[in-house]
Amino acid sequence: MAKRVERVSLTLPHDLVADLDAVVDEREYSSRSKAVRDALRAFLTEHDWEQNAAETQRGSIALVYDHEATGINDRLLEIQHDVAGVIVATQHVHFDAHRCLETVIVEGPGEEIRDLVSTLSSLDGMKHVQFTPV
Structure with a gap:
């Protein structure tokens, strides 16, 4: 029908x-x-x-950053370990000699995801952060 x-x-x-x-x-x-x-x-x-930010949300966060920015790789790992309960999976790709793309699949309380996106956006060396809800 x-x-x-x-x-x-x-x-x-x-x-x-x-x-x-x-x-x-x-x-x-x-x-x-x-x-x-x-x-x-x-x-x-x-x-x-x-x-519905308080409810469970799912989506992906696309990050583009300069991997030569001081401490960014260590900071990314630290953040990801801090919110391991929200992160389902990550994928890392080298665009060129300086830029990396990281995709972070997330599931959890929308407020925690929103905080994660905000934290990632504020990192020195971060060029682009975009959350896509699904």
């Missing part, structure tokens, strides 16, 4: 529609509706994360 769908009308500025159409073409979406559904799911997942 097919899922029930509802038609919704949106009023958007021309430049936003043009950007949407470019993404639809680039990603080969079958329609604008499919692209908007994907965007809304991402928006609602983020909203759910913000509203």
Whole structure:
């Protein structure tokens, strides 16, 4: 049985529609509706994360950092050991001679994950930190 769908009308500025159409073409979406559904799911997942921070959350934290920054590797290991109950797995990749990508899979109280993201973001040498809830 097919899922029930509802038609919704949106009023958007021309430049936003043009950007949407470019993404639809680039990603080969079958329609604008499919692209908007994907965007809304991402928006609602983020909203759910913000509203339910005390509950168990899951996601990944992507880190890009300069591994030559003084003490960053030791500090990362220390932080990861301190919150081992929230970290499910990590993966480390060398981008080039200076930059590393680390992916940290997390599951636990949203507040602890939020604190972890904040702590990681504040490290000297950290270039990028992004949490993606799932």
